Amino acid sequence: MKYNLFEAGQQGCTRLITMGGAFSNHIAAVAAAGLLFGVDTVGYIRGEAAYPLNPTLQGAIDNGMELRFVSREAYGQLREKGLQPERPGDYPIPEGGTNALAMPGCRELGEELLTQLDDPGHSTIAVACGTGGTMAGLVTGLQGLPCLGIPVLKGGFMTTTVQGYHGLFTGRQWPHWQTIDGFHFGGYAKTTPELFSFMANFYTQTGIPLDKVYTGKMFYAIFQLIQSGYFAPGSTIVSIHSGGLQGN
């Protein structure tokens, strides 16, 4: 959101409008940013409200966001048309936060990582993919370091999606990245006992909590890929823990 927030500030905007599902970490993040930077926030939420609200939505309200629950059909229309300003001072941010201004922010994540690696030549950066925007931007900051994306949705479209963002937002294609499907556990936000047991073991061994929608699936995939010999011996695997813990 970094450069979207700069832009909103430069335009003198006083309200951020965005949209997401009931478990959207992006909704949580926009609400938190609104509180931090002293601007109002509105979130269109897909589907009927179910009370008590889950921690993501309740947290958004606690951070001052106005939630507007809309039917799946209406949500689909909003997505298709794109969010529009509703009054002067409104700054719309698309679902998941992925737009042209998201790219430089995620590129900086890659650039910052590069400065921290002892042995970049033998490193792979791993990231969970939802919209694919984070990975698309990240790859542009990695100077050719391999990047591995784990899609948390089924459908097998992530490679095309990331290529699409690269074309649309950076005007070129970027090398040395790959997405690997097959670790969605049935689809977006779907879980299995095996996933929960992996997350629990991971926490016991490392003290690091994972979320069930994104990072749990990514770390599970990494461990499977290590076992199957995907990574060369001696590799450093840098896994981006992108958050989402309030959803747990």
Ligand SMILES: Cc1ncc(COP(=O)(O)O)c(C=O)c1O
């Ligand atoms: C915790 C977390 N990790 C990773 C992602 C993936 O980001 P992107 O949608 O940019 O692919 C998301 C997206 O919402 C997320 O909430």
